Amino acid sequence: xxxxxxxxxxxxxxxxxxxxxxxxxxxxxxxxxxxxxxxxxxxxxxxxxxxxxxxxxxxxxxxxxxxxxxxxxxxxxxxxxxxxxxxxxxxxxxxxxxxxxxxxxxxxxxxxxxxxxxxxxxxxxxxxxxxxxxxxxxxxxxxxxxxxxxxxxxxxxxxxxxxxxxxxxxxxxxxxxxxxxxxxxxxxxxxxxxxxxxxxxxxxxxxxxxxxxxxxxxxxxxxxxxxxxxxxxxxxxxxxxxxxxxxxxxxxxxxxxxxxxxxxxxxxxxxxxxxxxxxxxxxxxxxxxxxxxxxxxxxxxxxxxxxxxxxxxxxxxxxxxxxxxxxxxxxx
Amino acid sequence: xxxxxxxxxxxxxxxxxxxxxxxxxxxxxxxxxxxxxxxxxxxxxxxxxxxxxxxxxxxxxxxxxxxxxxxxxxxxxxxxxxxxxxxxxxxxxxxxxxxxxxxxxxxxxxxxxxxxxxxxxxxxxxxxxxxxxxxxxxxxxxxxxxxxxxxxxxxxxxxxxxxxxxxxxxxxxxxxxxxxxxxxxxxxxxxxxxxxxxxxxxxxxxxxxxxxxxxxxxxxxxxxxxxxxxxxxxxxxxxxxxxxxxxxxxxxxxxxxxxxxxxxxxxxxxxxxxxxxxxxxxxxxxxxxxxxxxxxxxxxxxxxxxxxxxxxxxxxxxxxxxxxxxxxxxxx
Numbered sequence: 001x002x003x004x005x006x007x008x009x010x011x012x013x014x015x016x017x018x019x020x021x022x023x024x025x026x027x028x029x030x031x032x033x034x035x036x037x038x039x040x041x042x043x044x045x046x047x048x049x050x051x052x053x054x055x056x057x058x059x060x061x062x063x064x065x066x067x068x069x070x071x072x073x074x075x076x077x078x079x080x081x082x083x084x085x086x087x088x089x090x091x092x093x094x095x096x097x098x099x100x101x102x103x104x105x106x107x108x109x110x111x112x113x114x115x116x117x118x119x120x121x122x123x124x125x126x127x128x129x130x131x132x133x134x135x136x137x138x139x140x141x142x143x144x145x146x147x148x149x150x151x152x153x154x155x156x157x158x159x160x161x162x163x164x165x166x167x168x169x170x171x172x173x174x175x176x177x178x179x180x181x182x183x184x185x186x187x188x189x190x191x192x193x194x195x196x197x198x199x200x201x202x203x204x205x206x207x208x209x210x211x212x213x214x215x216x217x218x219x220x221x222x223x224x225x226x227x228x229x230x231x232x233x234x235x236x237x238x239x240x241x242x243x244x245x246x247x248x249x250x251x252x253x254x255x256x257x258x259x260x261x262x263x264x265x266x267x268x269x270x271x272x273x274x275x276x277x278x279x280x281x282x283x284x285x286x287x288x289x290x291x292x293x294x295x296x297x298x299x300x301x302x303x304x305x306x307x308x309x310x311x312x313x314x315x316x317x318x319x320x321x322x323x324x325x326x327x328x329x330x331x332x
Numbered sequence: 333x334x335x336x337x338x339x340x341x342x343x344x345x346x347x348x349x350x351x352x353x354x355x356x357x358x359x360x361x362x363x364x365x366x367x368x369x370x371x372x373x374x375x376x377x378x379x380x381x382x383x384x385x386x387x388x389x390x391x392x393x394x395x396x397x398x399x400x401x402x403x404x405x406x407x408x409x410x411x412x413x414x415x416x417x418x419x420x421x422x423x424x425x426x427x428x429x430x431x432x433x434x435x436x437x438x439x440x441x442x443x444x445x446x447x448x449x450x451x452x453x454x455x456x457x458x459x460x461x462x463x464x465x466x467x468x469x470x471x472x473x474x475x476x477x478x479x480x481x482x483x484x485x486x487x488x489x490x491x492x493x494x495x496x497x498x499x500x501x502x503x504x505x506x507x508x509x510x511x512x513x514x515x516x517x518x519x520x521x522x523x524x525x526x527x528x529x530x531x532x533x534x535x536x537x538x539x540x541x542x543x544x545x546x547x548x549x550x551x552x553x554x555x556x557x558x559x560x561x562x563x564x565x566x567x568x569x570x571x572x573x574x575x576x577x578x579x580x581x582x583x584x585x586x587x588x589x590x591x592x593x594x595x596x597x598x599x600x601x602x603x604x605x606x607x608x609x610x611x612x613x614x615x616x617x618x619x620x621x622x623x624x625x626x627x628x629x630x631x632x633x634x635x636x637x638x639x640x641x642x643x644x645x646x647x648x649x650x651x652x653x654x655x656x657x658x659x660x661x662x663x664x
Contacts, residue, residue: 018629022493148630150490157489158482160657161354161649281620281636284613297350298480298646304613304634314630317493325492329661 001030001324002081004037004046006073006102007088011116011143012038013060014310015086018317020053030324036082038062039073041089041098046081073098077105084323086316087115093217093233096120107131107139112327114319116143116312118217122233125224138326140319141225145218146171146289148311149303150318155226155293162295164226166266171218173287173307174202174209175241175261179273180285182249183258189244201287211240212261212271219263219271227265239272258283333362333656334413336369336378338405338434339420343448343475344370345392346642347418350649352385362656368414370394371405373421373430378413405430409437416655418648419447425549425565428452439463439471444659446651448475448644450549454565457556470655473557474647477550478503478621479639482647485654486635487558487625494627496558498598503550505619505639506534506541507573507593511605512617514581515590521576533619543572544593544603551595551603559597571604590615 003019005012019026019035026033034050045051045065055065062068069075077085085106089099096119103120106113108131115121120128121141132139142152146169155164170176174196181192193210196202208214216236223229241261252259252275260283262274276283281302284290289307294300305311335351337344351358351367358365366382377383377397387397394400401407409417417438421431428451435452438445440463447453452460453473464471474484478501487496502508506528513524525542528534540546548568555561573593584591584607592615594606608615613634614624621639626632637643 018493025493148633150486153490154482154486158485158650159646160653161350161357162646278610279617281613281616281622285611288613290613295646296353297643297649299638299643301480302634302636304636306631311629311631314491314494314627317629318490321492 001032001083001327002034002036003084003086003320004039004076004082005035005086005088006039006076007090007117008038008040008060008062009088009090010310011312011316012086012088013057014313015088015316016053017057018313020057022317026321026324029321030328033324037076039076043068043070044073044076045069046076048081073102074105077102077109077111080109082111084112084114084320086320087113087117087120088316089117091118091217093119093122093213096123100124103128103139104131107135107137110135110137112138112323114140114316114323116141116316118144118221121224122217122220125221126230138323140322141221142315142319143312145221146291147305147307147309148314149289149291149305149307150315151222151291151303152225153318153322154303159295159298162297165294165296166264167222167226167291167293168265168282169263169291170260170282170284170289171215171263171291171307172209172212172261173289174206175212175215176285176289177201177287178210179241179244179249179259179261182244182246183253184285186246186250188246189242210242212238215261215263215271219265219269222263222265223269231269236269236271238270241273244273333364333415333659334366334368335416335418335652336371336408336414337367337418337420338371338408339422339449340370340372340392340394341420341422342642343644343648344418344420345389346645347420347648348385349389350645352389354649358653358656361653362660365656369408371408375400375402376405376408377401378408380413405434406437409434409441409443412441414443416444416446416652418652419445419449419452420648421449423450423549425451425454425545428455432456435460435471436463439467439469442467442469444470444655446472446648446655448648450476450553454549454552457553458562470658472651472654473553474651475644477553478623479637479641480643480646481621481623481635481637481639482650483554483623483635484557485650491627491630494629497626497628498596499554499558499623499625500597500614501595501623502592502614502616502621503547503595503623503639504541504544504593505621506538507544507547508617508621509533509619510542511573511576511581511591511593514576514578515585516617518578518582520578521574542574544570547593547595547603551597551601554595554597555601563601568601568603570602573605576605
């Protein structure tokens with residue numbers, strides 16, 4: 001299979017590194033596995049015989065590589081130059097672009113898509129899944145929710161007999177970092193936020209995280225993917241953590257609770273600060289994410305892991321391997 | 333596929349209930365799915381057209397069902413009357429019997445095996461896996477370790493690109509219950525053990541749990557299955573929790589730690605009481621189990637769930653569905 005990476009920021013570059021480290025594993029699964037294209041907002045490079053991955057890891061500036069074309073990634077997808085794309089452009093929840101166009105185009109041409117981009121799935125989950133089915137190709141998105149925690153493949157492959165009743169989770173690492181610092185260091189929201197910004201954990205404009213928008217996006221994807229729903233971000237009741245005072249956290253602490261920003265996927269969809277007993281498995285700290293699943297057979301299960309950062313590459317690579325294996329099974 | 337349940341105790345009966353509840357799901361996957369046999373230590377019942385599951389759920393005394401034969405389950409397996417068995421007889425780590433004979437016989441005849449029985453895997457993991465491979469059939473054992481936590485299928489299906497570096501875990505619910513009561517209620521080991529025995533969480537002879545033997549069995553299976561090892565129970569350094577005093581737990585508590593019985597699967601294999609920070613994701617209480625995985629890509633991940641009881645049916649049913657799906661793929 002010929003793979004192209006669309007979006008060559010932090011995640012795309014770390015993915016390429018991991019592919020290089022694991023190239024013999026990938027070739028054992030698919031002896032024809034090649035990375036043929038890499039695109040960013042400036043243009044793309046393409047080689048039908050496979051790109052020089054080592055050089056790309058050393059220098060990620062695509063314009064400096066031979067064969068660079070100052071053209072849109074759309075051309076790379078349009079020309080049937082690849083069999084699978086990893087769509088790793090930044091999330092944009094207003095109109096999903098440029099990812100939405102990339103994914104629509106790829107799926108309509110029967111090209112498999114693995115993505116870490118929440119925007120297109122938040123805006124058009126059912127449309128894109130139908131498009132994938134119609135064109136007999138895969139759309140996998142493990143990297144979109146809770147980073148390295150393999151929530152979608154876990155439910156699909158490891159809880160095949162269970163009925164999911166509801167899910168709760170800490171779905172945003174930035175707010176968990178802020179709330180953890182407020183809990184342990186007894187500092188105010190403002191100081192904890194400033195510290196998170198200095199460490200690069202929070203953005204300069206932190207509203208996407210602290211107002212619960214990012215967590216709400218993940219609630220939408222979880223509800224659509226795991227609960228058979230067809231919901232949009234406006235279906236999520238949303239309250240962020242700006243109103244959480246040090247006093248509120250201190251009071252909670254005295255009663256052996258803490259306050260976490262919890263996404264709830266039940267009949268109601270919600271993102272809001274909630275009291276969590278400090279002994280509950282969901283009560284994890286720092287930038288960790290956690291998802292608590294309730295099912296009819298296993299009853300309760302909690303998964304904890306890194307919700308962002310390069311650990312997400314684990315989820316993306318797992319999706320790529322799933323496509324390689326299932327496609328080879330289908331054609332063998 | 334024709335399924336037989338060998339061992340009709342607590343787990344076997346709860347499995348049959350779950351199969352009945354999920355029968356339409358199972359028939360959607362395999363329209364020919366039937367439960368044709370159920371065996372216990374007294375004998376077995378068999379019907380080539382499928383047993384009356386409802387009646388079996390109402391009355392689990394096999395001797396009272398029509399067609400009961402006071403013969404060994406070995407005959408049921410020998411006669412090629414089924415395509416897949418669930419081996420759910422009690423764990424016996426001295427000689428693995430009767431499970432070891434059941435599993436060997438089934439695999440040698442190309443019958444798929446799903447088991448919750450640790451004994452045969454602790455004693456003969458490599459032999460049985462080779463036998464399964466040689467006869468082109470499945471030997472799945474999700475229910476043997478940490479109950480409902482799907483650790484084996486998670487690693488196999490959800491961390492396909494990751495290299496497992498090491499694992500740690502709370503692998504025994506009984507000792508976790510005792511240590512949790514000692515931590516929260518500030519009672520002695522003896523009183524906590526007595527309470528656990530009264531609640532049916534600990535056996536009258538508690539040594540299998542409190543001396544770490546059960547956890548050591550799980551360490552052996554995890555090491556062999558996930559780390560490519562070929563180890564036996566004597567390769568596990570083992571210390572139980574009888575020596576843990578209330579004073580030790582109080583001291584730990586003052587420093588924001590607690591004491592847990594931890595199984596370690598690393599270069600060294602070990603079961604021993606360890607200090608765990610109370611804020612660590614592994615620090616879960618009551619009868620919960622938890623497994624902490626370290627990998628090269630996802631870095632750290634923790635799974636928490638019920639380690640025993642009827643929740644284990646989730647793991648067994650997932651294994652059955654995996655066999656049905658993969659076998660149907662192979663023959664389609």
